[in-house]
Amino acid sequence: MINPAEYRQRREQLMAKIGSGTAVFRSAPMAVMHNDVEYAYRQDSDFLYLTGFNEASAVAVFAPHHEEHKFVLFVQPKDPEKETWHGYRAGVEGAKEIYGADEAYPINELDEKLPKYLEKAERIYYHLGRDRVFNETLLKHWQRLMATYPKRGTGPTAIEDSNLILHPMRLVKSETELELMRKAADISVDAHNHAMEFAKPGRYEYEIQAEIEHIFRLRGGNGPAYPSIVASGRNSCILHYIENNRQLQDGDLLLIDAGCAYGYYNADITRTFPVGGKFTPEQKTIYELVLEAQLQAIAEVKPGNPYSKVHETAVRVLVKGLMDLGLLCGDIEEIIKEEKYKPFYMHRTGHWLGLDVHDVGVYQYGENPQLLQPGQVLTVEPGIYISPEIKSVEGQPEVDQKWRGIGIRIEDDVLVTPDGHQVLTAAVPKSVESLEW
Numbered sequence: 001m002i003n004p005a006e007y008r009q010r011r012e013q014l015m016a017k018i019g020s021g022t023a024v025f026r027s028a029p030m031a032v033m034h035n036d037v038e039y040a041y042r043q044d045s046d047f048l049y050l051t052g053f054n055e056a057s058a059v060a061v062f063a064p065h066h067e068e069h070k071f072v073l074f075v076q077p078k079d080p081e082k083e084t085w086h087g088y089r090a091g092v093e094g095a096k097e098i099y100g101a102d103e104a105y106p107i108n109e110l111d112e113k114l115p116k117y118l119e120k121a122e123r124i125y126y127h128l129g130r131d132r133v134f135n136e137t138l139l140k141h142w143q144r145l146m147a148t149y150p151k152r153g154t155g156p157t158a159i160e161d162s163n164l165i166l167h168p169m170r171l172v173k174s175e176t177e178l179e180l181m182r183k184a185a186d187i188s189v190d191a192h193n194h195a196m197e198f199a200k201p202g203r204y205e206y207e208i209q210a211e212i213e214h215i216f217r218l219r220g221g222n223g224p225a226y227p228s229i230v231a232s233g234r235n236s237c238i239l240h241y242i243e244n245n246r247q248l249q250d251g252d253l254l255l256i257d258a259g260c261a262y263g264y265y266n267a268d269i270t271r272t273f274p275v276g277g278k279f280t281p282e283q284k285t286i287y288e289l290v291l292e293a294q295l296q297a298i299a300e301v302k303p304g305n306p307y308s309k310v311h312e313t314a315v316r317v318l319v320k321g322l323m324d325l326g327l328l329c330g331d332i333e334e335i336i337k338e339e340k341y342k343p344f345y346m347h348r349t350g351h352w353l354g355l356d357v358h359d360v361g362v363y364q365y366g367e368n369p370q371l372l373q374p375g376q377v378l379t380v381e382p383g384i385y386i387s388p389e390i391k392s393v394e395g396q397p398e399v400d401q402k403w404r405g406i407g408i409r410i411e412d413d414v415l416v417t418p419d420g421h422q423v424l425t426a427a428v429p430k431s432v433e434s435l436e437w
């Protein structure tokens with residue numbers, strides 16, 4: 001787990017960047033499942049990254065220019081009766097003693113105390129895109145401070161998005177973070193390997209989901225990092241299929257996209273394999289094409305390479321293969337430029353991975369690429385999805401019946417290392433030989 005010293009170091013790094021500003025972060029609200037029943041609480045990842053504090057109704061303030069209170073927490077106060085219902089709270093004292101706040105207050109004192117930490121700041125760092133209710137609170141304080149600015153001649157004259165400061169930090173993982181990510185990856189690998197053994201014609205998709213998620217919790221994970229996708233037959237052509245209620249048939253491919261969270265860091269793995277032990281010739285052809293695209297894309301993961309190279313490499317392999325099979329025709333450069341492959345491949349080849357499954361971090365700076373650097377973790381997940389209902393596109397060949405209903409994705413989690421990369425999820429088999437029996 002992340003120790004207090006690492007949290008402190010993260011806060012110091014943030015504060016060194018915001019200098020004369022004040023940064024404000026709001027904890028995630030509770031999410032309602034139905035009526036008065038709530039989902040299990042998941043802290044906002046920015047808030048968690050900076051504080052380790054895992055309760056709702058909290059606000060963290062970073063004011064490096066303040067003489068004593070550089071890190072302030074507003075929290076729910078101790079309340080034995082409420083705690084009996086909803087769980088223990090750290091309270092105001094715990095916020096200081098356990099979480100290292102220089103000062104802490106009950107959350108209901110926010111309106112009274114927050115202005116003190118804003119009125120000398122040159123700007124506020126805050127992300128306006130997350131919590132509309134808290135946006136109102138913050139904007140109210142900002143307006144008041146601007147109204148009284150003439151009296152003081154100090155105060156925040158702008159709000160800058162905290163993402164721009166914090167997310168480059170989150171994008172590059174520390175050794176401790178990588179330990180948690182490796183653990184999430186290892187548990188997810190074991191779950192996938194077990195699922196491959198367990199999945200047989202006659203089983204239901206939900207039985208496989210249950211086996212996978214059982215392993216996630218049994219091994220100490222927080223649970224699924226995202227709703228597990230267990231998609232057999234034509235369901236594999238639906239990118240976010242989560243009903244998971246169909247019975248597997250001999251001859252089906254089964255696409256499983258599942259990963260666990262461990263210490264709130266996520267894994268994200270997809271494998272596609274024949275449930276009856278043999279690919280049909282068409283399934284095998286498409287599978288080998290996706291695998292080749294994935295291997296070539298992974299080979300581009302190395303420091304200094306543009307992030308976009310990974311996607312571009314996968315797309316080129318897929319398009320060339322689809323052309324060779326007569327599923328696309330025309331000029332390869334035009335097909336790529338105009339994205340005419342999208343009826344078969346409609347998503348990007350991956351994303352950053354970390355505290356969020358689709359983790360934070362910039363992919364491209366306008367015309368300038370984001371260059372890969374050691375410590376970043378990304379997924380590489382090309383696919384081909386030939387929907388049973390695929391529409392014919394003008395100027396493109398009609399899709400033969402034999403290809404329809406084949407959906408394949410192969411996804412691994414890849415760490416950028418000083419020498420290249422390491423596939424954290426390599427221990428789930430993906431060669432054709434290893435998947436057939």
Ligand code: GLY
Nearest residue numbers: 226257268357381
């Ligand atoms: N499972 C979500 C994704 O692959 O992006």
Ligand code: MN
Nearest residue numbers: 257268269411
């Ligand atoms: Mn996935």
Ligand code: MN
Nearest residue numbers: 268379381411
């Ligand atoms: Mn993914």
